[in-house]
Amino acid sequence: MTNTREPGDARAQILSAAARLMAAHGFDGTSLQDIADAVGVSKPAVLHHYPSKEHIRAAVLQSILEHWREALPRLLLAASSGEGRFDAVFTELQRFFGESPDRARMLVREGLDRPDEFRKLLRGTVRPWLGAATEYVRTGNSLGRQHDDLDAEAYVIIALQMVVFTNALGPVVSAAIDAGPEGRERYHREVARIARSALFARPPKAPSGQ
Amino acid sequence: MTNTREPGDARAQILSAAARLMAAHGFDGTSLQDIADAVGVSKPAVLHHYPSKEHIRAAVLQSILEHWREALPRLLLAASSGEGRFDAVFTELQRFFGESPDRARMLVREGLDRPDEFRKLLRGTVRPWLGAATEYVRTGNSLGRQHDDLDAEAYVIIALQMVVFTNALGPVVSAAIDAGPEGRERYHREVARIARSALFARPPKAPSGQ
DNA sequence: CCTACCGATCGGTAGG
DNA sequence: CCTACCGATCGGTAGG
Numbered sequence: 001m002t003n004t005r006e007p008g009d010a011r012a013q014i015l016s017a018a019a020r021l022m023a024a025h026g027f028d029g030t031s032l033q034d035i036a037d038a039v040g041v042s043k044p045a046v047l048h049h050y051p052s053k054e055h056i057r058a059a060v061l062q063s064i065l066e067h068w069r070e071a072l073p074r075l076l077l078a079a080s081s082g083e084g085r086f087d088a089v090f091t092e093l094q095r096f097f098g099e100s101p102d103r104a105r106m107l108v109r110e111g112l113d114r115p116d117e118f119r120k121l122l123r124g125t126v127r128p129w130l131g132a133a134t135e136y137v138r139t140g141n142s143l144g145r146q147h148d149d150l151d152a153e154a155y156v157i158i159a160l161q162m163v164v165f166t167n168a169l170g171p172v173v174s175a176a177i178d179a180g181p182e183g184r185e186r187y188h189r190e191v192a193r194i195a196r197s198a199l200f201a202r203p204p205k206a207p208s209g210q
Numbered sequence: 211m212t213n214t215r216e217p218g219d220a221r222a223q224i225l226s227a228a229a230r231l232m233a234a235h236g237f238d239g240t241s242l243q244d245i246a247d248a249v250g251v252s253k254p255a256v257l258h259h260y261p262s263k264e265h266i267r268a269a270v271l272q273s274i275l276e277h278w279r280e281a282l283p284r285l286l287l288a289a290s291s292g293e294g295r296f297d298a299v300f301t302e303l304q305r306f307f308g309e310s311p312d313r314a315r316m317l318v319r320e321g322l323d324r325p326d327e328f329r330k331l332l333r334g335t336v337r338p339w340l341g342a343a344t345e346y347v348r349t350g351n352s353l354g355r356q357h358d359d360l361d362a363e364a365y366v367i368i369a370l371q372m373v374v375f376t377n378a379l380g381p382v383v384s385a386a387i388d389a390g391p392e393g394r395e396r397y398h399r400e401v402a403r404i405a406r407s408a409l410f411a412r413p414p415k416a417p418s419g420q
Numbered sequence: 421c422c423t424a425c426c427g428a429t430c431g432g433t434a435g436g
Numbered sequence: 437c438c439t440a441c442c443g444a445t446c447g448g449t450a451g452g
Contacts, residue, residue: 026323028238032451045421053451105322108379112315113236115382122386130386147407154400157386158376162368165375169318172325176332176340176367190364194408197357242431255441263431433446
């Protein structure tokens with residue numbers, strides 16, 4: 001009956017539009033009017049739900065971190081062990097950013113635009129998970145399946161960074177290969193292969209038994 | 211005697227300031243007044259040397275590409291062969307972007323802000339070099355020293371991408387490891403190790419003979 | 421949530 | 437008449 005929006009809906013629409021626009025054009029390249037137009041409301045209406053443009057940016061970042069914390073258990077509890085577990089975790093990671101490249105783009109932009117704040121964000125949010133991932137890498141390392149000159153902590157960060165950048169600029173960079181849609185496929189497959197072969201000293205061919 | 215600037219000096223100063231500001235704050239986050247202030251002239255003076263802000267952006271990108279074309283011979287002619295040549299090329303690549311992270315930041319920003327134009331830029335500028343690099347990787351592959359499931363073209367692009375991103379966001383991301391300056395060192399070393407071990411099936415320990 | 425505005429600053433250009 | 441600028445202001449738009 002009531003075609004009027006329920007409260008909270010407008011906020012969600014504003015957040016969604018802002019996330020998409022800011023990921024595409026940046027914070028400075030996105031005006032409150034752009035967001036208002038995308039939602040179909042007036043500019044003051046936007047500022048009724050969020051007190052300032054800066055608050056909208058914070059909310060967009062916060063929603064990304066929420067999704068991240070939500071996906072963390074799935075990432076960490078990815079089944080199996082050893083090389084199989086790596087593939088499972090890496091696949092989940094690719095899915096997380098692949099299903100919404102805007103997340104990756106927003107994170108890259110934040111790193112460029114506000115390096116100091118972004119550093120703190122990384123330390124506060126990624127650090128806990130980083131510890132667990134590093135532990136896993138070190139465990140595999142002690143079992144002698146991995147490269148002995150591997151820097152576990154640095155590796156985890158760089159692998160994560162590769163996934164983020166791949167999804168942030170992948171469509172642009174992968175086009176340098178060729179025009180076909182297979183270009184993206186090859187690109188993503190090679191990213192996974194690089195991360196895997198940089199981790200395991202003996203490249204996994206076919207899992208025998210396990 | 212004459213403390214007056216010779217012609218061309220002002221243009222170079224504007225270009226330098228614009229490159230630094232746009233790399234740090236983006237195109238939309240940099241005003242003509244910001245550039246004018248950085249150089250110490252008026253805004254109309256800036257617009258006398260470059261007809262518009264857009265022309266300044268084009269000039270900044272152009273200067274990066276000039277440096278790139280200038281560094282290309284050094285990159286391609288990096289001595290030795292096989293794994294030694296890889297290290298030489300990769301080191302030169304790291305130096306190119308490492309000596310001016312603003313270049314890397316500007317490229318990443320362009321990829322985010324103007325994906326279509328950036329794609330054309332990649333195709334026009336990086337493509338020729340890409341062919342040579344891919345050929346080199348394929349040659350090594352046929353000699354059986356490299357992973358047989360390696361996608362040469364995709365690998366080259368991703369390796370290049372890793373160097374660009376490492377230098378664009380390195381100081382921010384590497385801080386996630388720890389506060390010390392050694393963090394950056396470890397970070398860069400691990401990037402090189404990942405690229406190398408993803409390329410060569412047998413990790414190089416010590417060059418014997420050759 | 422709208423219309424109607426503010427101080428300021430945007431990119432760009434006027435006359436001199 | 438040219439260049440290399442200046443102070444002032446253009447029409448619009450930013451965040452609020």
